[in-house]
Amino acid sequence: MPAGGGCVPNGRRSQVPADHPLVEVLAAVDAQSCPTRLNFHCHTHCSDGSLEPAAVADQALAMGLEHFAVTDHHSIAAYQPARAHLEERQRLGQRVPQLWSGVEISCLLEGCLVHVLALGFELHHPALAPYVRGHAVVGPGLRAGKVREAIHAAGGLALLAHPARYRRPHQQLIAAAAELGFDGAEAFYDYDLTSRWQPTPLVCDAIASQLQSLGLxxxxGTDTHGLALSGR
Known part of the structure; x- marks a missing residue:
């Protein structure tokens, strides 16, 4: 997916094409979307998760997911094996979910270390090369604006992960991300780490409302690190 001029739904400037296929999917996300239909935040043993990429793909199949992404920290190594596994299942006649490219990147926003989800980008694009080497970058490349630029250059979407998990208020971080041209944020997240994933009331409602007001x-996503894609 090439980068280019465009905008997200409310006219906010973005380098991502307005017809990026994930825009339509994310525009319909609500509190009931995860974990049974959509999951854009999970991990494998390619970073700090417990599952192999094929196991994540099998669980996505069993749950009946429509769209998902593996977002390992600074790694895209899980994408190809997960995709190959899904393609094999599809050849056997199974209906498989859409797997999107994904990675979770550390960066500095408002002087706070945060995580950014890059979704739907061109794999192995040189702009993202410094961010998929298994560890966070140092220097100017750690700035949120630079990370956003790299994601957009690779044709992807940049979304602030779990905005209410940081030491600064989520309202401040989301507003700052919007000013930098981020495409959105993770609105629905289980901050209470319940036994079966569910969006945290009030907090997620406030985040979703702010994103809507900004047109983001x-x-x-479940942010799965354990053995079940239905929870963290």
Whole structure:
């Protein structure tokens, strides 16, 4: 997916094409989307998760997911094996979910270390090369604006992960991300770490409302690190 001029739904400037296929998917995200239909935040043993990429793909199949992304920290190594596994299942006649490219990147926003979800980008694009080497970058490349630029250059969407998990208020971080041209944030997240994933009341409602007021996209995900894609 090439980068180019465009805008997200409310006219906010973005380098991502307005017809990026994930925009339509994320525009429909609500509190019921995860974990049974959509999951744009999970991990494998390619970073700090417990599952192999094929196991994540199998669980996505079993849950009946429509769209998902593996977002390992600073790694895209899980994408190809997960995709190959899904393609094999599809050849056997199974209906498989859409797997999107994804990675979770550390950066500095408002002087706070945060995580950014890059989704739907061109794999192996040189702009993202410094961010997929298994560790966070140092220097100017750690700035949120630079990370956003790299994601957009690779044709992807940049979304602030779990905005209410940081030491600064989520209202401040989302507003700052919007000013930098981020495409959205993770609106629905289980901050209470319940036994079965569910969006945290009030907090997620406030985040979703702020994103809507800014015309930004909403994402959702379980942030799975354990053995079940239905929870964290």
């Amino acid at each position: 996209l909403r994402s959702c």
